[in-house]
Amino acid sequence: MHLGGGAPGQGPHGMATISEVARHAGVGVGTVSRVLNGHPAVTDETRARVTRSMEELDYRPSPLARGLKRGRSNRIAVLVSFITQPSSVERLRGLTQALSGSGYELVLYPVEDDEQRRAHMDTLTGPHQADGIVLISLPLSDEEAVRLQKVAVSLVQVDASHAAFSSVLTDDVHGGELAARHLLELGHRELAFVGDAEDNPYGFTSSSDRRAGFLRVLSDAGCTPPDQWVRTGSIGAESATSLAREVLAAPRRPTGVFAASDVQAFGVMLAARELGLRVPEDVSVVGFDDIETAKHVGLSTVRQPLQGSGRLAAELLLDALTEPNTSEPERHLLPLEVVSRLTTRALPR
Structure with a gap:
């Protein structure tokens, strides 16, 4: 369930997003990001296909965002609670796959206790620490949200939600x-x-x-x-x-x-x-x-969808980094289903 605005197949303001360009061209969002940034590790055929998709979807990257790109850290920070838990590992797998080749360095900040959480938050609300942040299974307080908004960093939450930022979660x-x-x-x-x-x-x-x-x-x-x-x-x-x-x-x-x-x-x-x-x-x-x-x-x-939540978070973050300040926070609710295997059985009638 997608609670963001905009017409189907479009961003919140009716404009195509980097994720939609990627789907149209049959490539990952990281590949589109490389094309936008003139990265040499893209074949001519792929570059042409992505460019055609941009034209067909009337995708117009923000000139301001492109100009600011050179002044960025090219780092994405990921704060994740209990990083060795299998669910966290699966989310990270989806995230890293989607960001692969995007030109961003992924920096992990494991959170095992409240002291560690506060220290990482202090670091990331300092200047020029990261272009974007993904929070995995870490709810934000209102005070933390205000601090992050002040540093104007793009942020996506996974498995938690605050009204100030886009989120990917389940019911x-x-x-x-x-x-x-x-x-x-x-x-x-x-x-x-x-x-x-x-x-x-x-x-x-x-x-x-x-x-x-x-x-x-x-x-x-x-x-x-x-x-x-x-x-x-x-x-x-x-x-x-x-x-x-x-x-x-x-x-x-x-x-x-x-x-x-x-x-x-x-x-x-x-x-x-x-x-x-x-x-x-x-x-x-x-x-x-x-x-x-x-x-x-x-x-x-x-x-x-553990890996799917990580992939979607990466797409939302790359959209925000490519087109900052062009959309309202989005809340994406992913589906759940029962998988019946060998540990449940019907009681005798």
């Missing part, structure tokens, strides 16, 4: 609803949840939003789980294993568990195995993300 509440409906359709009514604690220092809401959607559908179906079956803790599989072990070891246990991420679902599966329970015969498990490992272990999950 996590809807994702939780999808997980609940999948399990209910299989006949499950005794269901549990394992996810992240709400009191995290980054302002993450994805896990709590997925939980809210999950519990809302269960409530509507008349099968709200007991409080002890709704468990939250630190990010990662180890915490999820500990939480799930407590739930699954009780005399009364759920027949299905929704975990707020695939990694946490793996932790739930480990807890079940340690307790001698079979997945899905004794307990069904659903994750969220559909990281690469999920298909290898047969995990049923709610799929979000």
Whole structure:
């Protein structure tokens, strides 16, 4: 779902964007950027094709932006939380692929704690640090947004949203609803949840939003789980294993568990195995993300386009860098879907 303005196939003000030129010419946005900047690493045939697409779409790069190009740093900064988490890795893969050959140097700023976040933000709000910034899974406070606006840097958020900047995200509440409906359709009514604690220092809401959607559908179906079956803790599989072990070891246990991420679902599966329970015969498990490992272990999950979110963020940023101050912030909502594999099964009727 695209909530930006403009006619279909056009930018917010009816003008073609660099992304549309790339699609029309059958090349990446990085290739169009190289053509615009006169980069030598473009074949004559490709340059001609891109030029024809610009003419046919009446694409007119801003003379001011082209003139300012020489005074830029040619760096794109990427602030990413928990960079080793598989979902972050997949988003980065899509981002780097889309920016490959664009002429920009990609600089990663891993954020593992609040002190690191503040230090990186101080650096990037200084002069001439980066031409553009991508924030991955890092919500912005209003104060931070004002600071970034003052330095007039192009910025795109992924997996978070602030009204001042363009963003690429999914509806996590809807994702939780999808997980609940999948399990209910299989006949499950005794269901549990394992996810992240709400009191995290980054302002993450994805896990709590997925939980809210999950519990809302269960409530509507008349099968709200007991409080002890709704468990939250630190990010990662180890915490999820500990939480799930407590739930699954009780005399009364759920027949299905929704975990707020695939990694946490793996932790739930480990807890079940340690307790001698079979997945899905004794307990069904659903994750969220559909990281690469999920298909290898047969995990049923709610799929979000991780690489696609990174690619779209790159396209939006290159558009903004090529045509600064020509569009309003755009909010792109990407689709979600349930992928049913080997860790869920229908209960006997």
